[in-house]
Amino acid sequence: MHLFLYQFVLFLLNAAILLFPCTNVLLYPMKKKEILVGFFSIFSILYFLVAILGQSTTFLAIGGILTFVLLYTKHNKILNACAALLGYLCSVVLNHIFTITLSMFGITMQMIETKFPLLFSFIFFAAIYLITYFIGKNVRKIGFLYDIKTPKFVTICIFFDVLICVLIFIFNIIVGEKVGYSPRVIRLNGILFFLYFVVTFIIILVIISNYEKEKKVTQKLKEYENLQDYTNKIEALYMELRLFKHDYFNIIASLHSYIDSENMEGLKNYFETSILPAGEKLNHKDGVLGALSYMKVEEIKGLTYTKLFHAMQKGIQVELDIKEAVEKMHIDVLDITRILGIFLDNAIEAALNSEAKKLYLGFAKSENSVLIVVQNSCKVEPIDLKKIYELGVSSKGDNRGIGLYQVQKIMGKYKNVIHTTGYHEGMFAQRVEIMKSKKCT
Amino acid sequence: MLPIYLCDDQKEHLQRLSKIIQNIITFEGVDMELVLASKDPDSLLEKMKKSSKPALYFLDIDLKANMSGLDLAVEIRRFDPRGFIVFITTHDEMAPLTFQYKVEAMDYIVKEKVEEIQGKIKECMLYALKQYALPSNMVHRAIAMQVEDRIVMISQDDIILVESSLQIHKVTIYTKDSAIDITSSIKAIKAQLDENFFQCSKSCVINIKRLAQIDKKKRILFMDNGKECTISVRQMKILEKQLMDSDMKLK
Structure with missing residues (x-):
């Protein structure tokens, strides 16, 4: 009975050692309930099949973990699976470090396995859990990892590369078990695997950074196109102004004729029906584009122009409210560009689905702060303001939820930001106030 | 008495607006006075600095002087x-x-909407007067949070x-139609709230007056x-007791 319990605990620990390093480093963490289900499945695989299959069960267990990750991840499945495998590799590397260190003190694996496997497993579990927990926590903070959109083919290649690395390793353990562990073999294996691990990792990083570079180039190209668009628009506006100048003299001439004939009634009529509306029309047209000249942060200017132009083309009534030069944002420009991009995308989408089709973007500043307001008309529907931010929950498809979840993550980095989400009379509003941080200055 | 100041760089406009304001004061019989109507922002500042009373200011944005209407307003706000x-x-300068x-x-008044100007001025004057008469103790019933x-x-x-x-280190404050994410802590906010608020858990404080329904079984x-x-x-027991007590008080 004692032995049974002993074995049971050992298997529990082994299942935990297999599973938790993988789940800890996931980019999109799984829920507690899901992890629990995974844990018991892995445990049962180990417990019931080890007697029949020996060490090969590890293959099965890894397969099981991958299946779970693929099953429960909603977005970027393959990337998440890669993360799980890398988590497992971390555990492998640590295992080697452990055995090598112990062998230096003359303690071999066989001694451990016969004398105190439970203690060893427990210490190892604690170490790997803490390490991977720490790695996962920090990796999840790296924003750009979530933006990786490598072509599917590349992602799958990376996945298989990591998978093969893991499989070869498990295979190696099995063979090692049959031949018997010798410290020198273990050391050699450890170094080989560590090298392989490092090389794989570097290759992945190179591929990703290359891809990022390429993305930046296309981004720049797009910005350039935006600018060209902008120039064309300005030129068109200038032409319009010249036409108006021409019209202006015609108007003066016609006014003159009314005054000459002292036709006050006709003059009044002409003024109200022709001149006033013409003026208003002119005002509105250059208002939207002209105001952008106040935005001195180039990245935001480009983004705003593109998004607003896009919205106008789709028939949304756009209002841009900015009347003072905005030079500084007090937070990282890339972060605020991403936030604003997400807000505008959502606002345009929601405005299109609404009846009023209105979009409002306002920038204002005071001495020590900047305020950004994005408003859009939306279908009247009670929205739980909190839920929008929880991953995956969205009133419009999956991507929207992800976007706002990202916004929350970015905002979390800054203490000097007040973010208000509001809904008032058919208008949904995002309000971000950024204070000048004392630390920055 | 609520003083009114007016600043506009165009002479005709200044006269027209003064007349509208004077007329409203006479016809409505409100306790207001047009203290100054001037083209020069500096003279307005000089005059308003001497008075300690809150006032109503109508300011043209484009003053064609050394400062814009916005600069003038910032200066006024300081005093x-x-x-x-x-x-x-x-329309062009509206922001x-x-x-x-x-x-x-x-508020703001758009020059182009000629026919609306008078109505809008009247609206602003009456609203300002109403706000002016309001007791200032409203401020005490608010919570204050400092961010930078x-x-x-x-x-x-x-x-x-x-x-x-x-x-981390942030709280979300829910009002009727908005959710505000701000750097603060539940503890710091709870300390400022009055007896109408109840702490349900470490991470949540509610306004008892805004409680709609209680699910006792599921404790929601x-x-x-x-x-x-x-x-x-x-906490449920404590809340129930508190609710009973406040009911008694009402009776």
Whole structure:
């Protein structure tokens, strides 16, 4: 009975050692309930099949973990699976470090396995859990990892590369078990695997950074196109102004004729029906584009122009409210560009689905702060303001939820930001106030 | 008596607006006085600095002077934080957000909408007078949070629920139609709230007045904006007792 319990605990620990390093480093963490289900499945695989299959069960267990990750991840499945495998590799590397260190003190694996496997497993579990927990926590903070959109083919290649690395390793353990562990073999294996691990990792990083570079180039190209668009628009506006100048003299001439004939009634009529509306029309047209000249942060200017132009083309009534030069944002420009991009995308989408089709973007500043307001008309529907931010929950498809979840993550980095989400009379509003941080200055 | 100041660079416009304001004062019999109507922002500043009373200001945005209407308003705000500022602007210069954010302008009047000007001026005057007469103790019923140099005030009556945010060191404050994410802590906010608020858990404080329904079995509180919040067995008992007590008081 004692032995049974002993074995049971050992298997529990082994299942935990297999599973938790993988789940800890996931980019999109799984829920507690899901992890629990995974844990018991892995445990049962180990417990019931080890007697029949020996060490090969590890293959099965890894397969099981991958299946779970693929099953429960909603977005970027393959990337998440890669993360799980890398988590497992971390555990492998640590295992080697452990055995090598112990062998230096003359303690071999066989001694451990016969004398105190439970203690060893427990210490190892604690170490790997803490390490991977720490790695996962920090990796999840790296924003750009979530933006990786490598072509599917590349992602799958990376996945298989990591998978093969893991499989070869498990295979190696099995063979090692049959031949018997010798410290020198273990050391050699450890170094080989560590090298392989490092090389794989570097290759992945190179591929990703290359891809990022390429993305930046296309981004720049797009910005350039935006600018060209902008120039064309300005030129068109200038032409319009010249036409108006021409019209202006015609108007003066016609006014003159009314005054000459002292036709006050006709003059009044002409003024109200022709001149006033013409003026208003002119005002509105250059208002939207002209105001952008106040935005001195180039990245935001480009983004705003593109998004607003896009919205106008789709028939949304756009209002841009900015009347003072905005030079500084007090937070990282890339972060605020991403936030604003997400807000505008959502606002345009929601405005299109609404009846009023209105979009409002306002920038204002005071001495020590900047305020950004994005408003859009939306279908009247009670929205739980909190839920929008929880991953995956969205009133419009999956991507929207992800976007706002990202916004929350970015905002979390800054203490000097007040973010208000509001809904008032058919208008949904995002309000971000950024204070000048004392630390920055 | 609420003083009124007017500043516009165009002589004809200045006269027209003065006349409109004078007429409204006479016809409505309101306790106001047009103290100054001037083209020169400096003379306005000089005059208003001598007075300690809050006032109503109608300011043209484009003053064609060494300062714009907005600059003038910023300067006025420094000496008269409780005053009421109304901008007179053309369509081109209109920037509601900047007006509101920078100097907490009460309203703006668009020059082009000739037929609306008179009505709008009257509206602003009556509103300012009403606000002016309001007791100033409203401020005490608000909570204040400081983020860097800025102090944000939220009226206690508007708050439905406060809970710790998903982001570290931040809280989310729910009002009727908005959710505000701000750097603060439940503890710091609870300390400012009055007896109408109840702490359900470490991470959640509710306004008892805004409680709509209680699910005793599942221990869930439903607020009147549709927000839910769970409560522990122990806190539930305390809340029930508190609710009973306040009922007794009412009777």
